[in-house]
Amino acid sequence: xxxxxxxxxxxxxxxxxxxxxxxxxxxxxxxxxxxxxxxxxxxxxxxxxxxxxxxxxxxxxxxxxxxxxxxxxxxxxxxxxxxxxxxxxxxxxxxxxxxxxxxxxxxxxxxxxxxxxxxxxxxxxxxxxxxxxxxxxxxxxxxxxxxxxxxxxxxxxxxxxxxxxxxxxxxxxxxxxxxxxxxxxxxxxxxxxxxxxxxxxxxxxxxxxxxxxxxxxxxxxxxxxxxxxxxxxxxxxxxxxxxxxxxxxxxxxxxxxxxxxxxxxxxxxxxxxxxxxxxxxxxxxxxxxxxxxxxxxxxxxxxxxxxxxxxxxxxxxxxxxxxxxxxxxxxxxxxxxxxxxxxxxxxxxxxxxxxxxxxxxxxxxxxxxxxxxxxxxxxxxxxxxxxxxxxxxxxxxxxxxxxxxx
Numbered sequence: 001x002x003x004x005x006x007x008x009x010x011x012x013x014x015x016x017x018x019x020x021x022x023x024x025x026x027x028x029x030x031x032x033x034x035x036x037x038x039x040x041x042x043x044x045x046x047x048x049x050x051x052x053x054x055x056x057x058x059x060x061x062x063x064x065x066x067x068x069x070x071x072x073x074x075x076x077x078x079x080x081x082x083x084x085x086x087x088x089x090x091x092x093x094x095x096x097x098x099x100x101x102x103x104x105x106x107x108x109x110x111x112x113x114x115x116x117x118x119x120x121x122x123x124x125x126x127x128x129x130x131x132x133x134x135x136x137x138x139x140x141x142x143x144x145x146x147x148x149x150x151x152x153x154x155x156x157x158x159x160x161x162x163x164x165x166x167x168x169x170x171x172x173x174x175x176x177x178x179x180x181x182x183x184x185x186x187x188x189x190x191x192x193x194x195x196x197x198x199x200x201x202x203x204x205x206x207x208x209x210x211x212x213x214x215x216x217x218x219x220x221x222x223x224x225x226x227x228x229x230x231x232x233x234x235x236x237x238x239x240x241x242x243x244x245x246x247x248x249x250x251x252x253x254x255x256x257x258x259x260x261x262x263x264x265x266x267x268x269x270x271x272x273x274x275x276x277x278x279x280x281x282x283x284x285x286x287x288x289x290x291x292x293x294x295x296x297x298x299x300x301x302x303x304x305x306x307x308x309x310x311x312x313x314x315x316x317x318x319x320x321x322x323x324x325x326x327x328x329x330x331x332x333x334x335x336x337x338x339x340x341x342x343x344x345x346x347x348x349x350x351x352x353x354x355x356x357x358x359x360x361x362x363x364x365x366x367x368x369x370x371x372x373x374x375x376x377x378x379x380x381x382x383x384x385x386x387x388x389x390x391x392x393x394x395x396x397x398x399x400x401x402x403x404x405x406x
Contacts, residue, residue, distance in 0.1 A: 011048070012048050012049075012050075015044065016050070016066075019045060019050075022041070023045075023050065023066070024070075026051070026060070026061070027070050030061070031059035032051065032059060032060040032061070033059055033060075034060065042060065046060070049065075051063070072132060082136060082137070082164045082167075086126070086172065086175075089129075090174060090175070093119065093122055093123060093126070097119060097184065097194060100112050100116050100190070101185070101187065103115055104187075119193060123194070123197055123198065126198070126201075127198070130205045131201070131204075131205070133168060133205075134205055134208045134209065134212065137161060137209075138212060140161060141161070141219065145157040145158065145219075151223055154223050155220065155223045158216055158219055158223060159220070161212075162217075162220075165209055165212055165213050168209060172205065172206060175198065180194040180195055325360070325361070326364070326368075328356070329364050329365055332345070332348050332368075332403070336380070336404060336405065337405070340405055341404070342402055342403065342404030343402070343404070344385075344400045345362050345400060345401050345402075345403070346362070346400050362400065362401055365401055366401060378406070379405060380404070380405060382401055383402045383403075384402075385398070385401070386398055386399070
């Protein structure tokens with residue numbers, strides 16, 4: 001049986017090769033008059049299923065399969081046919097998968113391989129059909145429906161393409177990958193065909209169709225805008241042809257002015273200097289001279305801002321006080337180590353009757369803790385007493401700190 005199919009296929013391909021010129025003429029013109037070709041050649045092409053006669057007396061035409069082959073291979077822009085019959089294809093895939101599993105169950109491996117080959121061909125034919133449908137849509141969109149001339153025809157083609165996109169999306173909803181996964185089971189070949197290959201094609205087709213749908217809506221809006229402008233222009237031309245002596249009225253003299261003409265007069269432009277006017281040269285120079293003039297008012301002498309001498313002894317006293325607060329912080333840390341008890345900074349300040357400002361004292365304790373190296377800091381634990389600022393949200397006030405050993 002396979003040998004006879006092989007011979008029939010070779011015969012068909014040879015006929016296509018020998019009569020390629022004639023077949024392309026029929027493809028481009030749409031029909032063939034028998035007087036333009038040899039009767040034997042025409043009869044042979046009819047027997048092979050390449051040409052057919054739709055009705056008695058009608059000219060010969062190409063079979064749909066041959067035309068589809070040429071349209072797909074040549075990427076013909078006139079191809080507007082989209083195959084959306086996905087439900088029947090999915091039913092065939094499930095049936096072939098059941099045949100394949102049954103053949104494997106009964107150890108009929110040759111029959112199972114034949115069913116697997118058919119299933120593979122059907123899966124890849126379905127994925128190719130989905131890709132071809134998207135390609136046809138994008139070829140028409142990128143060409144902006146250039147195979148038709150008028151704006152109305154472009155709008156009709158756009159609406160047809162939108163209906164086809166909606167039909168394809170509704171057909172894609174027939175994919176039930178959970179059912180396909182159950183049909184495939186644990187068989188590796190079936191899972192690759194029914195789940196992996198189909199799901200990749202499904203996701204790619206869905207994304208491209210959403211892009212095509214948005215571009216179709218954009219084109220439709222543009223076409224309708226063109227049609228509106230064209231109708232307006234044609235109406236004006238027709239009016240001028242019927243009334244060649246028409247002159248627009250002065251609408252400013254009417255009491256009821258149309259909104260199209262009821263526009264405010266333009267405002268005066270901002271004033272600017274005309275530097276090219278020679279007679280204004282003196283005034284311009286005077287203005288520039290006033291701009292560059294510097295007027296410094298005499299200010300009274302401020303005794304506090306005058307230079308003063310620096311008291312070296314007073315500066316030294318400040319350094320001694322700074323050294324004293326550092327020593328007090330060290331004593332506070334040593335007190336914590338000796339007693340082993342937790343003690344707040346303000347409590348220590350009161351016990352020792354130190355004369356430092358409480359805020360400065362707390363700041364120095366925090367600085368002393370942070371100034372320790374990592375090895376020494378791990379022996380201490382510093383806890384802060386914080387409260388929210390009564391006026392400013394998000395600000396915190398440190399009232400006291402408590403130091404202790406870990």
